[in-house]
Amino acid sequence: MSHSYAKPLSIATLTQFFVLATVGLTVWTAESRVLAQVSSPAPNYRPNPGLAAADNMNVYLLGPGDSIQVSVLGFDEYKGLPPQVILPDGTISIPLVERFVVSGKTVTQVKQELTRRLSEYLVDPTVEVQLTNLRPLTVTVSGEVRRPGPLQLQPIPLGASSSTGNETTRSRIIPTLTQAIAAAGGVTKEADVRDIIINRIGVNGVSQTMTVNLWNAIQSSSSNQDISLRDGDSIFIPKATTLSQGDQKLLARSAFGSPTVKVRVVGEVKRPGEIEVSPDSTLSSAIAVAGGPTDKANLTRVRFYRLEANGTVNEKTLNIEKLTEPTQIEDGDVIMIPKGDGYRFLDAIGTVLGPLGAAAAFIRIFQ
Structure with missing residues (x-):
């Protein structure tokens, strides 16, 4: 059973969200690496590194x-x-x-x-x-990527085997659009990959502007739009005006999304703090990566916070012992595991009565 609502970004709510978001930061643990490796891969398009049409070599400008x-x-x-x-x-x-x-x-x-x-x-x-x-190519990636800025892309050496196993043609040496996106940390969940803009200087020194649609690549596993790049290309990925939650999840799980997401798990877990997990991870798996719940944890009232694009905080109270379907997590989510009521009572007594200890104080109340 869960309760969900979105509310305006009040000062109290904003303070609560960011206090939770900054509590107990920890280093990415070995368990999170293991989880990222064993999580089921997204069944979407995975770009073929270095893939470029052979005729693109005819327009490659030497330097x-x-x-x-x-x-x-x-x-x-x-x-x-x-x-x-x-x-x-x-x-x-x-x-x-x-x-x-x-x-x-x-x-x-x-x-x-x-x-x-x-x-x-x-x-x-x-x-x-x-x-x-080939020399390394210098390109600039801006817009809805996690690490915008200039990049230097290394080409695949001539004669290197392709991912299909045995092809060694020249068509597999020029860095491509998807390589640049990956090097920039992947796209954000608000990226519009249907309308990517590439500005370049052509063979005759004339500026050219191209629009590339990579959404079809995600849905159909086609690599036709994974164009090869040229030195000096400028790539801009705009923000989507409308993007459904389903599309956002599909994009996050694709090869264009970030390989990991960061979430914060605080409260009654064994290793509270920030963790990195794969984009297709769930709330339960994030708690597991944080070491799992402590003996004091109340798993029937887990608080789940998400800052939405429109400036509201989506807050849920979840009973994870009775969840009927997994709760997908996103970058920036905050998970808070509270203490059980009995432990909160004992903690309160311990605070008031000091060194006597919570257990001893509890006994003396009834003497």
Whole structure:
């Protein structure tokens, strides 16, 4: 049996909520790590790290720190050339072409221009250019993520196996949108992943704006919208204007949500304080991670507090011994386990009568 109501954020209620929220902070325990590992994974889309369409390599802009391999078929002086690391000034050097600017160009553009330049010295050169190593990408993620700000994303090395087991194509080296979201700590429960905005500088230096919908990825396990990123991309995740509780839970349990949530368990538990658990954890499992109830706990009147987006505190009194269905927890929830009535009575006597002890004082009342 439970009683639930939402009320305006009065000073008394706000004080009560934040006093509870700041009591007895503790370090994340080993038990919480175990719980996060054994909790059932969400049956939603999990992004494939590094997944990018092969044709995206045709629009990847080279820059300092990238490495490219240049060869010219039929000419020994170009056989076995080591990979060329693009210098800070954006250039590489090969025989007959010194300080050749490649920064800001695609691999295809470099191949075409090298062919033209070498044609001045060689007869019908067949030039091959291969990207052998990618520099880290710097992007900015803002909006409804847990750690907004600039990020440096490391690419998956060329030749690394994909999550499908045996593919080693170039299409799996560029960091993607979902990798950036994960690196930013995941989205908040109010994020609108249907309308993610990406601003980037295009091949010709023209600013481009794209809108990406990742909601379909959650519902259908499709990765079509998990686009590859470019250096300098700016990603903005807006706040949803309307989002049902069901959608919020689905989002929290998806790969776009935070891998853990923080809740506070105070009162009659063995390790009161802040804990971290997986997003699909329940009230009962959070109490278990906090060490479980003490012998003095009253589990029939557990207080459960949640600060809603509209500024109200949702407060429930739960009898967790008779719950018919699990109570899902969310980031920022506060759980308070009170003492049983008998123990509160003894504590009150002990406070009044001091060192005599609560048990002795209780006996003397009836003598």
